Amino acid sequence: MLMVEWARWFLSELPLFGATAICTHLVMSGGQTLFHYGFGHHRFGGIFFRNHIRFHHGYYAKGHLVSSAYRRSEGNNTPYFLLPTILVAGGMFLVLPLNLFVVMSAASAASFGAHVYLDKAYHAEGSSLARFAWFRRKQQLHFVHHLHANSNFAVIDFFWDRLLGTYRSPDMDAAIIATVGTHPANPSHVAPDLGSKAVSK
Numbered sequence: 581m582l583m584v585e586w587a588r589w590f591l592s593e594l595p596l597f598g599a600t601a602i603c604t605h606l607v608m609s610g611g612q613t614l615f616h617y618g619f620g621h622h623r624f625g626g627i628f629f630r631n632h633i634r635f636h637h638g639y640y641a642k643g644h645l646v647s648s649a650y651r652r653s654e655g656n657n658t659p660y661f662l663l664p665t666i667l668v669a670g671g672m673f674l675v676l677p678l679n680l681f682v683v684m685s686a687a688s689a690a691s692f693g694a695h696v697y698l699d700k701a702y703h704a705e706g707s708s709l710a711r712f713a714w715f716r717r718k719q720q721l722h723f724v725h726h727l728h729a730n731s732n733f734a735v736i737d738f739f740w741d742r743l744l745g746t747y748r749s750p751d752m753d754a755a756i757i758a759t760v761g762t763h764p765a766n767p768s769h770v771a772p773d774l775g776s777k778a779v780s781k
């Protein structure tokens with residue numbers, strides 16, 4: 581009896597839980613895009629800017645977008661956006677009912693993990709995700725960001741770039757991406773001016 585009631589309650593709450601999880605992910609992916617756009621590529625971003633331009637864009641530059649060894653901590657700003665997330669979560673704890681707060685926490689942890697994981701997988705040689713068309717598309721969109729640092733700041737949801745006006749289709753660069761994306765390790769092709777290009781907006 582108790583079990584049935586619990587199941588009934590859970591099913592009745594399910595749409596609300598689902599909506600909460602989806603909204604949480606959208607706030608996460610939108611926050612990541614804005615954070616990357618605002619701090620990663622403008623001088624006022626301070627340490628985020630220097631890290632991101634020097635390491636992430638310096639290491640994974642044109643001709644060298646894929647590597648068998650991911651430089652994990654170097655220049656990857658994605659973990660930093662955990663800080664604002666924790667602040668927002670603290671605020672939500674005060675206003676949300678406990679069950680929705682639990683759903684929100686689980687969803688933001690999952691979304692955060694997905695961002696970090698995909699960011700790594702895009703640059704990893706022979707990622708197991710490469711067999712999926714959606715992954716290859718997002719990977720190309722991210723590679724475009726490395727070729728044109730004023731575009732495609734998202735990691736997962738590139739419609740945020742459409743809203744920001746920074747979306748750039750990979751089709752224009754398909755030829756370059758097709759060759760550099762699959763042939764790793766050619767540091768001689770590293771574009772030396774990527775950092776300055778990134779700030780000249």
Ligand SMILES: [Zn+2]
Nearest residue numbers: 616620632725
């Ligand atoms: Zn960037």
Ligand SMILES: [Zn+2]
Nearest residue numbers: 636640703722
């Ligand atoms: Zn990248």
